[in-house]
Amino acid sequence: MIDIAPPAFIFILGAILLPLLRERRLRQVFQLLIPLIAFIDLLYMPKGTYWVYNFLGYDLILGRVDKLSMCFGYVFVIVAFVGMVYALHVREVGQHTAAFLYIGSALGVTFAGDIFTLYVFWEIMAVSSVFLIWYQRDKAALDAGFRYIMVHIFGGCALLAGIIIHVSNTGSTNFGFIEYGGLASQLILLGFIINAAVPPFHAWLSDAYPEATVTGSVFLTAFTTKSAVYVLLRTFPGVEILVWLGAIMAVYGVAYAVLENDIRRLLAYHIISQVGYMVAGVGLGTEMSMNGSTAHAFCHILYKALLFMGAGAVIYVTGRRKLTDLQGRNLYKKMPITLSLYMIGGFSISAVPLFNGFISKTMVIAASAELERPVIYLLLHLASIGTFLHTGLKLPYGIWFGRVPEGEKVEEEEIEAKEPPLNMLIAMGMASFLCILTGVYPEILYNLLPYPVHFHPYTLNHVVGMTQLLLLTGAAFWLYIDKLGGEPKISVDTDWFYRKPGVLLLWFVSNPMQDLRLRLQSFFTRMVTNVASLSKNPILLPEITVRYFHLKIMNRLYQASGTYKDKADELKGLESRIAAAKEMRYDENVYRRPIGLGVLIAIIFLLVYGLIYFIRLR
Amino acid sequence: MARKLTYIFFISIGVSILVGLFIPHEHVHFWWEKIPAFDAIFGFLGCIVIVLGAKALGHHGIQKDEDYYD
Numbered sequence: 278m279i280d281i282a283p284p285a286f287i288f289i290l291g292a293i294l295l296p297l298l299r300e301r302r303l304r305q306v307f308q309l310l311i312p313l314i315a316f317i318d319l320l321y322m323p324k325g326t327y328w329v330y331n332f333l334g335y336d337l338i339l340g341r342v343d344k345l346s347m348c349f350g351y352v353f354v355i356v357a358f359v360g361m362v363y364a365l366h367v368r369e370v371g372q373h374t375a376a377f378l379y380i381g382s383a384l385g386v387t388f389a390g391d392i393f394t395l396y397v398f399w400e401i402m403a404v405s406s407v408f409l410i411w412y413q414r415d416k417a418a419l420d421a422g423f424r425y426i427m428v429h430i431f432g433g434c435a436l437l438a439g440i441i442i443h444v445s446n447t448g449s450t451n452f453g454f455i456e457y458g459g460l461a462s463q464l465i466l467l468g469f470i471i472n473a474a475v476p477p478f479h480a481w482l483s484d485a486y487p488e489a490t491v492t493g494s495v496f497l498t499a500f501t502t503k504s505a506v507y508v509l510l511r512t513f514p515g516v517e518i519l520v521w522l523g524a525i526m527a528v529y530g531v532a533y534a535v536l537e538n539d540i541r542r543l544l545a546y547h548i549i550s551q552v553g554y555m556v557a558g559v560g561l562g563t564e565m566s567m568n569g570s571t572a573h574a575f576c577h578i579l580y581k582a583l584l585f586m587g588a589g590a591v592i593y594v595t596g597r598r599k600l601t602d603l604q605g606r607n608l609y610k611k612m613p614i615t616l617s618l619y620m621i622g623g624f625s626i627s628a629v630p631l632f633n634g635f636i637s638k639t640m641v642i643a644a645s646a647e648l649e650r651p652v653i654y655l656l657l658h659l660a661s662i663g664t665f666l667h668t669g670l671k672l673p674y675g676i677w678f679g680r681v682p683e684g685e686k687v688e689e690e691e692i693e694a695k696e697p698p699l700n701m702l703i704a705m706g707m708a709s710f711l712c713i714l715t716g717v718y719p720e721i722l723y724n725l726l727p728y729p730v731h732f733h734p735y736t737l738n739h740v741v742g743m744t745q746l747l748l749l750t751g752a753a754f755w756l757y758i759d760k761l762g763g764e765p766k767i768s769v770d771t772d773w774f775y776r777k778p779g780v781l782l783l784w785f786v787s788n789p790m791q792d793l794r795l796r797l798q799s800f801f802t803r804m805v806t807n808v809a810s811l812s813k814n815p816i817l818l819p820e821i822t823v824r825y826f827h828l829k830i831m832n833r834l835y836q837a838s839g840t841y842k843d844k845a846d847e848l849k850g851l852e853s854r855i856a857a858a859k860e861m862r863y864d865e866n867v868y869r870r871p872i873g874l875g876v877l878i879a880i881i882f883l884l885v886y887g888l889i890y891f892i893r894l895r
Numbered sequence: 896m897a898r899k900l901t902y903i904f905f906i907s908i909g910v911s912i913l914v915g916l917f918i919p920h921e922h923v924h925f926w927w928e929k930i931p932a933f934d935a936i937f938g939f940l941g942c943i944v945i946v947l948g949a950k951a952l953g954h955h956g957i958q959k960d961e962d963y964y965d
Contacts, residue, residue: 535949746938753942
């Protein structure tokens, strides 16, 4: 039953139609209708491969539907709906258009059955998402957006190069398992892990996401990194390097989150950390770990959107985004609902039992235990601690409660704060509901996973172990509570490499290289002018040449003999004759010759060509 | 109120550790799973390691003033 269209097209069509709707209410209805239509479309999509179009001898497949792609498809459409509710009050149509294009292309990636389709949607995803950053309309956002798009273009180029080599080597455009090893697979993997924000290629994420608009960043958290996890699951299951990259990445994000002062940047570092679990799960390559990665991507999209919505609501009502500007202002009295909903997200990401992080994160960790990988197991466990420490304890404490460090004065006037608009609260409520629902009834999610699930999250061992881990993390947090306040600093990350030496490169390009360009340009312009003036009358070319050399030789001779001054008039005369000859235009009646000029030039060319041919032949 | 919460907090730590001592381990994959209350110890020490480690790194080079890139 192939009724409607590929889900990607529903969103892209929505993006095209949206700006045409002038009435605001109508537009809001339309914004919510599109994800609903797409959801119904998903419900009626049978498993299989369809929407195949032949293009230049290759099959473009827009619908490869199996359990894996359906699982990502569902959560993408759900978060699209939640995000649209959250963004309902935004009047700028452009933001919604960009969001629709972005969601549509992410769904295009999810259901792509060949790597060309994948690549096209991959690039649309990068280009459309950058507008969610640029709509913030300040300099920081503009700059961060440029860096974001440059990194993604680099990743896209690596992917395209890999795809071309892969296709010419194997002749297959099938988007599926790729044997790791060799240049083609390495380039494709590089393209993928740049989007998955794997260190050292992760800095674009923590750089750009906090600069995006409050509503745009909710969409950003969901699609780019998770579609990268999806393509990794498809192509590179069981690649050993991903295990280590993932485990390191999980701890790396947590370590940077300790130092962070900007609330959304802190959460962005936790995206990196959480995606680390998924990447490690891909690398472990067992059915359980791949299930774990898929489930964790599903849960992560929900709770991370919730967390960004909570932090975004605080930024929306207070206009402040730094812990140092927020702590000690007792905001919990003014926005208790936002705080409660945020905490549901905080508990979910920290894998507190009965919240959805618990049922997915433990699956990846259990998979590492089953394979007897002690170091990976401990690294992932350590990252869990850091996650609870920051998203569950430090950030809510700093935003809503908090103490001002001793010796610092709080400004006298209070922050104007209240609960955010109703649509924002409803969106957060929906995300919270889904986080708890999947946490309490994991079977809903487990039934969607690509492989049969033989994992039970709610055993006494798991629950008690996780409770101990979290409670004692809380105890340690208590000990260091004064050390963990925000510091008015920024942390240098790997984006340093293109932000600092980048300035040098800019200087090099705009000074020496620009100078070289101007010199070359003026040289060629002069050449062209000379050739153009000579071509007015090519017949006179020999004559002008002779006179030119005559003038030069006389000039030298007079100079050598010292009679230069006396003969100045004569030289002037010679010069003016050359100038006159240059000015003379070709006139057929003056130069009557046995053959026309065109024919003469053609014969000369033939002669030269013949000579070269003759010489080469010998 | 705050005092009450503190009591509840410490009591729940005690209870979770006590319960942990008496439940049998189903699949033991690593030697440390036999250590009593390992998760609690790991959570406490791990948290301290993360905080102190990251702060040390931050204060020795990673953290810069906010106008560093301007």
